[in-house]
Amino acid sequence: MVRHKEVMKMRTYMIEKVVLVASIFSIVVDASRYIHRPDGAGPRLWSLPIQRSFVADDDSVIRLWPMPSQVTRGNSSISVSPNLGISLLVAGLRESQSSAIVVETFTRYKQIIFRHFESDPAKLNPIKVSVDSKQLYLDTIHVNITLDDDDLDFDTDEEYHLFIPSDLDTEQAYLQANTIYGAVRGLETFSQLCIFNFTSKETEIRSAPWDIVDSPRFKYRGLLLDTSRHYQPVEAIKQVLDSMAYAKLNVLHWHIVDEESFPLEIPSLPKLWNGAYSSSERYTTSDAREIVRYAKARGIKVMAEIDVPGHAESWGYGYSDLWPSSTCREPLDVSKNFTFEVINSILTDMREIFPFGLFHLGGDEVNTDCWSNTPEVKQWLDDNEMTAHDAYVYFVLRAQQLALSLGWQPVNWEETFNEFADMLDPRTIVHNWLGPGVAPKVVAKGFQCIVSNQDVWYLDHLNVKWKSFYTNEPLLGITNATEQQLVLGGEVCMWGETVDPSDLLQTIWPRAAAAAERLWSPLEYTSRLYDEVETRLEYFRCLLNQRNIAAAPVTNTFARSAPYGPGSCYVQ
């Protein structure tokens, strides 16, 4: 354990130094941002010329993100009717219990696709315009879904088949999927194909016919959101969920609480959210359910976390017995049964909110000094003939059993595996973070694994560029097919120390999209760094901007920094 911490500290130190030097350089380059607008006739105060772009018209590039598994296309253009409708069959039925999510998704995308048409806000469906009666328009998507089931869990199938014809006289558009969530993914792809033509004033699909057969490479494609270091309002989380759906990410790992604050209501222990930053930086259980509902409507699962015992100081603001002592507050007091009663109550209340089959129990960065140095706890260790490390193992395993008894498969950060793999419940999913090279060891021992190596998949590392996110291969060093199956996927992590609603989206995007494509698209595509990938990512970041997601410039020296001067979205 010490070894890992030392490595991490050294790495952090080196990153800081590099960043510091690079930042000073960046400020010099970026001095233009502090000036007045340019003197109209004088020399420009930034050194690079104004950048225009023709990327938006380059049909040689497939402007879909992430790249589908199989694409064939032609060279015709068709027009899409602003009165576009959906013809939906679920399990062969026109009326079905699970169709609502598909209809809602279609309505949402319609508003995105036809945003250049004037709307009438008084109407529920704002877009209804007359079209040229002599021209043929794509006016219906036929959607056919096999299963009438809106359950969303770990194994939910996301495959879809999308066909867009080039000859509207004889053919129609089809979207086929096994589940409603496959259809949700297919509608996202459809929406990205629809491009508004500013000359004809019509929405068109170029390069038709399109025949797309698509499914994800990994079934777990996550984003961690930390709402403890800064509170993120429900509306901000919803925007993160919107943006995740655009990149086909499918798990929101909600790192709800940590040592800094405890924003979530736990009805059975109402004083826990005394640990919130303030009386309003809180989530009610209704808020949390609303987030789960909103995520589900986008095919996104919500994995909640309580990070025990090491990241839980804020719990004690409501129940100070959880602290070893008032001056030594972390990890949670292992010696009291009360501690595990609290964990059980939290998990029981959370089980009502979070239906997803995985639950994250943390377990990282546990410094046991407070246990060894607090007389009462030290006495308990001695009475039970435990070292502090034994107690750490005991704590993690006991928490796992509580989660398992509620029907959850536990996820733990990798320290638990690194330090006592052989004692972990075999159902444990090991969540890598310290660095690369962990997954091969995890799967060799038969555990499932989620990859989040911090060197390249931590979004709070502002000096890590999109290419490093993109080239991180979860199966690196794993050749055995059975072992490969144990890598469930990966997750980018948005730790919240310097992220509040003012900079959340631009810290996440566009870099999270690079990981999203790595996790969705075939290895044959993502393992060759085509020049076109950066062009496609520029295009996707502009698409996010058009959809009101504040994705930052792709090629900045540091994530979330401002564009350095005037220019087209497509080349910054």
Add this chain to the structure above:
Amino acid sequence: MVRHKEVMKMRTYMIEKVVLVASIFSIVVDASRYIHRPDGAGPRLWSLPIQRSFVADDDSVIRLWPMPSQVTRGNSSISVSPNLGISLLVAGLRESQSSAIVVETFTRYKQIIFRHFESDPAKLNPIKVSVDSKQLYLDTIHVNITLDDDDLDFDTDEEYHLFIPSDLDTEQAYLQANTIYGAVRGLETFSQLCIFNFTSKETEIRSAPWDIVDSPRFKYRGLLLDTSRHYQPVEAIKQVLDSMAYAKLNVLHWHIVDEESFPLEIPSLPKLWNGAYSSSERYTTSDAREIVRYAKARGIKVMAEIDVPGHAESWGYGYSDLWPSSTCREPLDVSKNFTFEVINSILTDMREIFPFGLFHLGGDEVNTDCWSNTPEVKQWLDDNEMTAHDAYVYFVLRAQQLALSLGWQPVNWEETFNEFADMLDPRTIVHNWLGPGVAPKVVAKGFQCIVSNQDVWYLDHLNVKWKSFYTNEPLLGITNATEQQLVLGGEVCMWGETVDPSDLLQTIWPRAAAAAERLWSPLEYTSRLYDEVETRLEYFRCLLNQRNIAAAPVTNTFARSAPYGPGSCYVQ
């Protein structure tokens, strides 16, 4: 003219130096942002303690922004029914032509006020829950509007009177206004009074009864948005409009085109938007009308600008005859009648889109070297016995006449006043920007004036803090009451060189709010820098965050920079 430019250049140079030094310092302080999440048990890598906040519970402070003209309040709390309704009378009628905007506004605020209640997205009105039948709730606002008229122009009255009772048994809530736009302002104030109580799970209004009589100090309270240096998608502009309404700003000064790009469609001259950055970084006339409609629904007027002749290089990408020559492209060619035909066509097409009575013709930063150095233009100057400066005057005045003939009152940047005040049409509104002290000279000559002195009201000056925005007094140095009336108000300017959709809102907010209060609230309030103002601004920035507006921390060293470490929204 030269004098002003020299002063400006020197000022710019000094700002750059100061900013550079301060930035390096800031990076050192902010190194924490580049690290991994804190080691749970080790020392924190940021030096300040975690900040908790009790501002949210401090009822001694009036948590309204901007501060109303007259407020009295009590010390009771009432609960607001989530089924809150509106009882609307316009000119004494239940049904009226102009009521739609009030109903739409009410519906919008209801979604904001009750955001902690679970919603059913299938329903148009998502909030309908049962309430405790034994308790009294505020369930209706009686809104009474004098004029049945939805016209919105320069003189539109925004006064309102809002009464919230403390005894629901005998009294009801009333909102009285002369116009629907006064009611729109009053509903914003009402929405800010509604606070969700996380303990009772009810929305409540504390410190009732409230009796608020409110009207703005200045009738022009603007924000300039530059969509030429970076294209801002329609959705981004709509979010700016949302946020402006929250701060009761009422003019969007849309600096649509400039030398870098020409994004707007001009139907009569379809090649003009060849000057757009790309085929998709464009606004159709429908887009522009939609922006005007969306603004109007929030009581916001849209003042369009074409900045002639000095900021118009991009026009020539479609019509190169507008350039003096292909190598000397600015200002617009004064010698050709075609130039004025183009301006007239643009204005004629824009008149169909922008109903507001003011139109901005720019006129700043005109370097006439291209006129003197291009043989054909020089010949024309000689033939007409004009100096280059004479031609500048001629250009501005001729453009003014075109705007006037379309029924617009022209606005020009202050250089036109500084250099040839006596020749300007007396209806000219002079827009100050170069520095303080201009307004007294403008109004002494009998012109109307808009104040935007760049030293403190330019949002792209990232080193200017909220207090400098707040203390900028538009009437400074003007004691004569008649002259004071000529100061229409002021405007903060969001020039777009380093602002795209990824950093637009956090560069505007919260600093624009400081100017908004200066322009709305009584001088007696804003001229004394109460300690409470910063507390109120912290609160307002958190309110913006809760409403999905990415307002940056209030107390940062530089605008739009990240929070420096974990903590409550209310103290960062």
